[in-house]
Amino acid sequence: MHSEAVASRSADQKGSRESRSGTPQLDAVSLAIVEQLQEDGRRPYAAIGKAVGLSEAAVRQRVQKLLDQGVMQIVAVTDPLTVGFRRQAMVGVNVEGDVESVADALAAMSECEYVVMTAGSFDLMVEIVCEDDDHLLDVINRRIRAVPGVRSTESFVYLKLKKQTYMWGTR
Amino acid sequence: MHSEAVASRSADQKGSRESRSGTPQLDAVSLAIVEQLQEDGRRPYAAIGKAVGLSEAAVRQRVQKLLDQGVMQIVAVTDPLTVGFRRQAMVGVNVEGDVESVADALAAMSECEYVVMTAGSFDLMVEIVCEDDDHLLDVINRRIRAVPGVRSTESFVYLKLKKQTYMWGTR
DNA sequence: CCGCGAAGTTGCGAAATCCGCAGACTATGA
DNA sequence: TCATAGTCTGCGGATTTCGCAACTTCGCGG
Numbered sequence: 576m577h578s579e580a581v582a583s584r585s586a587d588q589k590g591s592r593e594s595r596s597g598t599p600q601l602d603a604v605s606l607a608i609v610e611q612l613q614e615d616g617r618r619p620y621a622a623i624g625k626a627v628g629l630s631e632a633a634v635r636q637r638v639q640k641l642l643d644q645g646v647m648q649i650v651a652v653t654d655p656l657t658v659g660f661r662r663q664a665m666v667g668v669n670v671e672g673d674v675e676s677v678a679d680a681l682a683a684m685s686e687c688e689y690v691v692m693t694a695g696s697f698d699l700m701v702e703i704v705c706e707d708d709d710h711l712l713d714v715i716n717r718r719i720r721a722v723p724g725v726r727s728t729e730s731f732v733y734l735k736l737k738k739q740t741y742m743w744g745t746r
Numbered sequence: 747m748h749s750e751a752v753a754s755r756s757a758d759q760k761g762s763r764e765s766r767s768g769t770p771q772l773d774a775v776s777l778a779i780v781e782q783l784q785e786d787g788r789r790p791y792a793a794i795g796k797a798v799g800l801s802e803a804a805v806r807q808r809v810q811k812l813l814d815q816g817v818m819q820i821v822a823v824t825d826p827l828t829v830g831f832r833r834q835a836m837v838g839v840n841v842e843g844d845v846e847s848v849a850d851a852l853a854a855m856s857e858c859e860y861v862v863m864t865a866g867s868f869d870l871m872v873e874i875v876c877e878d879d880d881h882l883l884d885v886i887n888r889r890i891r892a893v894p895g896v897r898s899t900e901s902f903v904y905l906k907l908k909k910q911t912y913m914w915g916t917r
Numbered sequence: 918c919c920g921c922g923a924a925g926t927t928g929c930g931a932a933a934t935c936c937g938c939a940g941a942c943t944a945t946g947a
Numbered sequence: 948t949c950a951t952a953g954t955c956t957g958c959g960g961a962t963t964t965c966g967c968a969a970c971t972t973c974g975c976g977g
Contacts, residue, residue, distance in 0.1 A: 601829060609829060612822035616787040619934060633955050635936075647824040650912045651783035657817055658772060658780060665836075665864065665871050667902075675908075682909035690909040693836065693902035700836050700902055731838075731864035731871055737846075738853035738861040741821045790935095790963060804925055806965080 601646070604629065605637055609647055612638070613741055616649040654736055660704045662711040663733040667697035672724045674698050680722045686714045697729070772817065775800060776808055780818055783809070784912055787820040825907050826859075831875045833882040834904040838868035843895040845869050851893045857885045868900070 601609070607627040611618055620638070621631040629637075641647050655663060670677045674692055681701050682690045689702035701719070705711040715730055772780070778798040782789055795805040812818050826834055841848045845863055852872050853861045860873035872890070876882040886901055 606829060609822055609824060614821075616820035616822055621934070630956050631934085632936085632957080636954075646828055647822045648912070649787035649820070649822050650785075651780055651787055651818045651820050652823070652912050653780060653818040658777060665862070675906075678906075678908045687909060688911050691836070691907050692905040694905055695902035696900065697902055729867065731866035731868055734863040734865055735846075735849075736862050737849045738858060740859050741819075741823050792963075801926055802963090803927085803965095807924080 605641060608634060608637055609641070612647070612649060616651075652739070652741065654739065655704050656736065659706065661707055662705040663736075664703045664705075664711060664715070665731040665733070666701045666703055666715060666719065667729045667731075668699040668701060668719070669696075669726045669728070670698040670724050671726045674724075677722055677724045681719065684714070684718060686710075686718075776812060776817075779805060779808055780812070783818070783820060787822075823910070823912065825910065826875050827907065830877070832878055833876040834907075835874045835876075835882060835886070836902040836904070837872045837874055837886060837890065838900045838902075839870040839872060839890070840867075840897045840899070841869040841895050842897045845895075848893055848895045852890065855885070855889060857881075857889075 604627055608623055608629075611623045611626055620634045623629075623638075624631045624634045627634070642649070668677070668681070678690055678692055678699055681687050681699065686703050686705055687701050688704045689700075691700050692698065693700050703711065703714055705714060711732075715728065719725060719728060775798055779794055779800075782794045782797055791805045791809070792802040794800075794809075795802045798805070800808070813820070839848070839852070849861055849863055849870055852858050852870065857874050857876055858872050859875045860871075862871050863869065864871050874882065874885055876885060882903075886899065890896060890899060
């Protein structure tokens with residue numbers, strides 16, 4: 576069967592090459608490990624090792640490091656609607672002044688599940704998860720717009736989640 | 747220590763109440779299990795059982811059912827930039843005709859990682875994950891706009907991912 | 918009132934998995 | 948050349964998973 580390793584063992588280990596943002600780049604083996612765990616977050620280390628051509632212990636160390644470094648996290652994901660959060664929205668934000676500081680402020684809010692800096696007619700896109708309309712209204716009009724530097728916002732209330740995937744690389 | 751159960755045991759089991767969309771609603775105990783797995787997708791069943799006030803076997807059964815039903819999935823999540831996908835974008839789409847069929851068409855594309863129907867100045871919001879600029883350009887201008895019913899699109903290229911969480915309920 | 922099904926609990930043993938550790942191997946830099 | 952840091956492998960022992968069986972509880976209908 577597929578006993579050959581995914582990558583040349585002599586290749587450099589993850590972390591050797593850094594992108595400008597300081598995020599460590601992954602080598603082929605770690606990438607393969609991530610893909611395995613994207614298919615099944617509970618897959619045993621030995622099975623992963625067999626798939627990527629590494630020993631069980633080595634896989635364990637790599638996974639641990641990837642988790643420690645924050646490169647990946649192994650979690651349960653759900654459709655928030657199923658878990659009792661009835662209102663979600665994507666909010667486009669326009670900023671005057673330092674965009675990053677505003678992004679940090681928004682990221683600090685527990686209701687902001689997703690914060691990304693963008694190019695285009697919005698400076699930031701923020702995904703909000705709330706329990707009901709009142710909660711959503713409060714977050715958008717009271718909290719987000721209160722952040723210094725926020726010039727304007729535009730909301731897109733979620734009607735229906737059609738797709739949600741976590742399998743990049745697996746294609 | 748905290749030996750009391752999270753919810754009244756006499757409460758109805760998950761699946762008893764269905765929302766209009768057919769998605770089963772979760773009871774408090776399953777919700778607590780999901781929260782445990784949102785903190786750590788590999789947490790052992792026994793530990794979860796202790797936390798939510800259930801036996802190891804019961805937790806095992808519930809988790810298996812939640813996975814089978816597709817209510818949750820346990821996976822590794824990463825910042826795509828770290829995994830070699832250099833270009834991402836959120837795309838707002840305006841549709842003429844049946845929105846849902848367009849959403850389905852977009853959801854069928856492997857590059858569309860996230861598809862949601864929204865209220866507001868866009869009918870759909872789609873998150874795209876690509877390897878490079880050429881790929882992104884192709885997906886947006888060639889593939890998405892080719893879908894029947896797509897009237898127009900507006901793109902927001904990702905500059906930096908600031909936050910990405912999966913811990914609803916844990917707050 | 919009794920039977921029945923769904924869920925949960927306890928208990929158990931075998932198999933699989935996890936985890937820590939010692940030893941070997943390989944670059945890299947002083 | 949030697950020391951060091953980073954990985955990988957192999958290997959026990961502890962832990963967890965997994966399937967299974969028997970018994971209890973609870974709610975529902977006949």
